[in-house]
Amino acid sequence: MGLSVDGGKLEVLQTHPSDASAELGRWVFRLASAVLILVGVLQILDATGVADFGLTDWRPFLYAFLLWSVALGAHQVLTRGEAGQQALFVLPGLLFTLAMVIFPTLFGLYIAFTNWNLNGASSHHFNGLDNLITLWNDAYFWNALGNMVFYVLSVLVQYAIAFGLALLLNAEIRARKFFRVAFLLPFMLSPVAVSWMIGKSIMENRFGPAATLARYLGWEDPAFFTSPWIARTSIALMDGWVWIPFMIIMLLAGLQALPNDVKEAAKVDGASAWQMFKAITFPLMLPASMTAIVIRIIFELKLADIVINVTAGGPGGATDTVSSYIYRVYRDRSDIGYGTTIAEVYLILIIIFITLLLKATSRYMRKMV
Amino acid sequence: MELGQLSAEVAIRASAKGRPREHAHSGDLARAGGRVFIYAALIVWTFIALFPLYWTFTTAFKLGRDVTQGHMIPWVDFAPSWKGWQSLGLSPDSIFQSWQSRDEFVKRFVNSIIVSLGASTLALALGSTVAYGLSRFNYRFGRWGNKDISFFFLSQLILPPVVLAMPFLVLYKALALLDTRIGLILVYTLMVLPIVIWVMRDQFDTIPTEIEQAALVDGCSIWGAFLRVILPIALPGMVAAFILSIVLCWNEYFFSSLLTGFDAQTLPVMVASQTGSQGINWWSMAALSTAAILPLVLIGIFLERYIVMGLTAGSGK
Numbered sequence: 001m002g003l004s005v006d007g008g009k010l011e012v013l014q015t016h017p018s019d020a021s022a023e024l025g026r027w028v029f030r031l032a033s034a035v036l037i038l039v040g041v042l043q044i045l046d047a048t049g050v051a052d053f054g055l056t057d058w059r060p061f062l063y064a065f066l067l068w069s070v071a072l073g074a075h076q077v078l079t080r081g082e083a084g085q086q087a088l089f090v091l092p093g094l095l096f097t098l099a100m101v102i103f104p105t106l107f108g109l110y111i112a113f114t115n116w117n118l119n120g121a122s123s124h125h126f127n128g129l130d131n132l133i134t135l136w137n138d139a140y141f142w143n144a145l146g147n148m149v150f151y152v153l154s155v156l157v158q159y160a161i162a163f164g165l166a167l168l169l170n171a172e173i174r175a176r177k178f179f180r181v182a183f184l185l186p187f188m189l190s191p192v193a194v195s196w197m198i199g200k201s202i203m204e205n206r207f208g209p210a211a212t213l214a215r216y217l218g219w220e221d222p223a224f225f226t227s228p229w230i231a232r233t234s235i236a237l238m239d240g241w242v243w244i245p246f247m248i249i250m251l252l253a254g255l256q257a258l259p260n261d262v263k264e265a266a267k268v269d270g271a272s273a274w275q276m277f278k279a280i281t282f283p284l285m286l287p288a289s290m291t292a293i294v295i296r297i298i299f300e301l302k303l304a305d306i307v308i309n310v311t312a313g314g315p316g317g318a319t320d321t322v323s324s325y326i327y328r329v330y331r332d333r334s335d336i337g338y339g340t341t342i343a344e345v346y347l348i349l350i351i352i353f354i355t356l357l358l359k360a361t362s363r364y365m366r367k368m369v
Numbered sequence: 370m371e372l373g374q375l376s377a378e379v380a381i382r383a384s385a386k387g388r389p390r391e392h393a394h395s396g397d398l399a400r401a402g403g404r405v406f407i408y409a410a411l412i413v414w415t416f417i418a419l420f421p422l423y424w425t426f427t428t429a430f431k432l433g434r435d436v437t438q439g440h441m442i443p444w445v446d447f448a449p450s451w452k453g454w455q456s457l458g459l460s461p462d463s464i465f466q467s468w469q470s471r472d473e474f475v476k477r478f479v480n481s482i483i484v485s486l487g488a489s490t491l492a493l494a495l496g497s498t499v500a501y502g503l504s505r506f507n508y509r510f511g512r513w514g515n516k517d518i519s520f521f522f523l524s525q526l527i528l529p530p531v532v533l534a535m536p537f538l539v540l541y542k543a544l545a546l547l548d549t550r551i552g553l554i555l556v557y558t559l560m561v562l563p564i565v566i567w568v569m570r571d572q573f574d575t576i577p578t579e580i581e582q583a584a585l586v587d588g589c590s591i592w593g594a595f596l597r598v599i600l601p602i603a604l605p606g607m608v609a610a611f612i613l614s615i616v617l618c619w620n621e622y623f624f625s626s627l628l629t630g631f632d633a634q635t636l637p638v639m640v641a642s643q644t645g646s647q648g649i650n651w652w653s654m655a656a657l658s659t660a661a662i663l664p665l666v667l668i669g670i671f672l673e674r675y676i677v678m679g680l681t682a683g684s685g686k
Binding site for chain 1: 403407408410411414415417418419420421422424425428436437439441495496498499501502503505506507508518521522525526527528529530531532533534535536537538539540543544545555556558559562566578581582585590591592595616619620621622623627636637638640641644651654655658661662665666668669670673676677680681
């Protein structure tokens with residue numbers, strides 16, 4: 001799914017800046033770096049109580065970092081000329097992302113090995129592998145991880161439904177625009193609103209239309225969120241309702257990009273619709289299908305909002321996702337240390353899983369094509 | 370890519386017109402049956418997709434007894450009432466009076482607008498330049514080439530919010546950014562940046578480099594060519610990326626619920642906090658949900674083209 005580097009590159013005459021401007025650039029950068037380090041040191045001294053400069057927060061360091069970023073940009077342009085101007089295109093985004101991701105991730109690693117609790121005693125300290133041992137013995141975590149397997153597998157069902165609907169939208173139909181908009185709308189809604197609209201009102205036991213329908217169909221005492229498997233399925237249904245439109249759109253784009261002449265040829269040969277789908281459409285759609293499924297799985301691994309708002313993980317953790325469990329660890333126990341440990345372990349598991357998934361799909365594709 | 374889609378659509382339409390005639394004699398009945406099935410399936414799914422919306426919109430005008438008795442159709446089996454909207458201070462009789470619950474709602478609504486627009490704008494500015502750079506130049510940052518930079522940005526997509534949430538909580542506390550809109554804007558920018566880069570990269574790759582080459586010959590600098598020549602051409606992609614970002618930011622709940630409190634809280638958190646309380650009336654909850662989703666439903670109806678364009682970026686190749 002990585003973007004391939006294609007398309008032409010721009011040929012630009014490289015210019016070399018004069019010695020004076022290069023010298024200026026170097027000095028600007030040195031000065032800004034000195035300021036950054038100085039502010040950093042002052043902040044650390046203030047925070048550790050060695051000296052008191054009356055700093056209440058770390059904002060000054062943030063401003064120093066912004067200044068340093070600007071200086072780095074100026075340094076690039078002044079010392080490298082044309083190449084520096086080109087670097088200026090990616091530099092802001094790169095610095096922003098690095099600052100926003102790398103630091104919190106590293107900081108998270110530190111938190112994960114402490115007993116940091118926002119409620120507890122004021123100080124927190126390093127507690128080694130305690131959090132990991134707790135995690136190993138935490139039945140709720142393993143249970144949530146097991147649920148993730150279920151939710152990820154439910155993506156395949158969503159894919160099957162979405163493929164069918166995309167085929168329908170791609171057929172010769174009237175009012176295509178109307179159907180496309182209608183099919184898209186669930187995707188636009190916030191999961192929190194969906195939690196109420198579907199989970200808390202339509203699926204409500206007494207007055208919800210879904211319960212009424214279920215009673216009419218012979219389910220005497222419909223309850224969508226009390227027994228584990230039904231609750232899990234209900235969550236998966238809501239999640240599917242929100243995300244199937246996304247897959248429809250991706251698959252429809254794939255279908256529309258298919259070469260028409262192949263299909264025409266098959267039609268002339270007198271192939272039935274099912275034969276045509278099996279022999280032509282489905283194999284040709286494999287790349288688009290794989291992309292859609294992989295992206296959807298990546299998003300599915302973050303599933304949390306609906307679970308938090310409809311069942312809060314219940315009954316007894318049956319609907320918990322890893323994210324919603326961590327949310328509860330934080331919300332109910334204010335246990336930042338342990339919550340972060342789970343999060344970091346989960347991240348590692350995700351990275352391993354996604355890497356294997358990408359490897360497997362690319363091998364599968366090579367075999368098929 | 371727009372052009373490609375258009376031509377694909379034209380081709381489909383054209384073949385749709387031509388095909389039925391050619392085969393008109395072979396199995397009319399089966400074909401008619403097939404068409405009935407297609408429309409039946411389409412209508413069933415339309416019902417599934419739209420019923421929750423219909424339910425929410427109508428419930429916002431119901432009273433308790435209409436809900437308990439399962440009434441569904443306004444004016445036919447229940448008389449619409451403004452009660453739900455009144456609890457938000459948005460009914461005709463309350464809208465011109467000062468109303469406490471409305472102040473709360475308006476505050477959250479404005480927060481959502483500012484945060485969504487702010488984050489989308491910032492992400493678009495940072496993302497388009499990155500995407501343009503990666504599309505046009507060869508970079509070397511130490512051992513990092515273009516591919517690695519692209520991968521670095523896209524790999525942010527797999528990062529679940531929980532991993533960053535708690536470090537951000539501590540970090541924002543230290544930076545005095547907790548419960549501020551600017552803090553939330555920064556997090557949301559981070560969240561949508563990979564998507565913006567993806568969409569814009571796809572857009573820039575479709576623009577031939579000859580266009581800038583000509584501008585450069587005319588004496589433009591590369592930044593001048595980018596701002597004055599390329600950006601106007603890339604406008605559809607920018608709109609698509611911007612709208613997609615707005616949708617994602619408007620609906621975001623996780624970070625907002627952890628990083629904001631009294632001041633910067635957004636609409637989803639307000640909806641969620643109301644859902645949690647047991648005694649809440651269905652009509653006011655429905656009115657609140659309706660108000661929260663209405664802007665996006667309108668975007669979905671009128672800007673569908675751009676959302677589809679944003680979501681399918683990169684898949685056309």
